Amino acid sequence: MTNIDTRPRANTQDRMTRLERLAAQLKGDAPCTIEGLALAHGVSRRTIARDLEIMREQGLPIEAERGRGGGVRLDANWGVGRLNLSYAESVDLLISLAVAEQMNSPLFLAQMGSVRRQLIGSFSRDKRRAVEGIKNRILIGAAASVTVQTSLEAPQKRVVQRLHQAFLSQKDMEITYRREDMSESVRVIEPHYLLLNFPVWYVLAFDHLRQEPRTFRCDRILAATEGFETFKLAPLSAFEGALSGNNVI
Known part of the structure; x- marks a missing residue:
């Protein structure tokens, strides 16, 4: 049968x-x-x-x-170059590559150019221009103080992904933010630059609530939603006050 x-x-x-x-x-x-x-x-x-x-x-x-x-x-040697990444994963990886490039370490730069070109090629045509200029929007500063490191908390994965996507797409985003005094507020910000004072990440943004540039600690962003309004990238000089320590909340 x-x-x-x-x-x-x-x-x-x-x-x-x-x-x-x-x-x-x-x-x-x-x-x-x-x-x-x-x-x-x-x-x-x-x-x-x-x-x-x-x-x-x-x-x-x-x-x-x-x-x-x-x-x-x-075949055990098969598999190199066959990664299937989601859009969010690709954005996260691209930003990580940009950080490694900015650190200028020979340990990280061996095949960086090739990997970056292949990754950029996976993006749609309308996103490639923003992607190609991302390196200049990531800043590496001095290490954070012991006091700041002591208060550091792990940021939420979903918040990080939405921040990365809004940062890449140059779109505003609504965030729920917790200040140092533990008070919370809802704000709409434009994420222009990312700053790493190892191991603490900051976003240099235009704050619609205060109508001025501000610096926000990424681990204090409790919730985030990408908006629909795009913004024109401001020169880094517009954030001099924020970089000098003023307007850090």
Whole structure:
């Protein structure tokens, strides 16, 4: 009697997700068999076989081991240059590269140019101009004082991502901010520059509430929402007061 796979056919998204997981499994150290993969993913052996064939057609060097068990594996050297990053992850990585460039350390600069060019190439045409000038908007200052470091808290991941995106897109953003005296306020700011006084990050911004440039500690931003209004980048000289220690809240 012929066994018929009566389970519903996977949609495109399911298959893409499964292919990604299969690639990760096949590159791992644990031995894989078609039977084991089928059980792990809740599909038939035939479906796994089709998936493996699709992966081979996409250029993945999948090797089949002869003998009992039908072992399969992915060439351990495969994978370089095949990262799939979301927009938020790409923005975070690009800013991290810009920080490394500004620090001018030979340890970080070996292949920086090539990585940066490939990353910029992944952005849409309308975002590339802003992306290419991002290095000049990141400032590296002196290390923060012991007093400041003692009060440092880890910023929220979601806040950091939204700040990065508004910074890159040159859009205003609404933030909930906690001052040193623990009072909180809601403000609309334009994030023009980022300043690192290691390990403390600051954003040099135009504050719509006060109608003047201000410096905000990033770890004190409790919530953030990217706005819709774009702003024209102001020269760094407009933030001299903020950089000298004035208007830091």
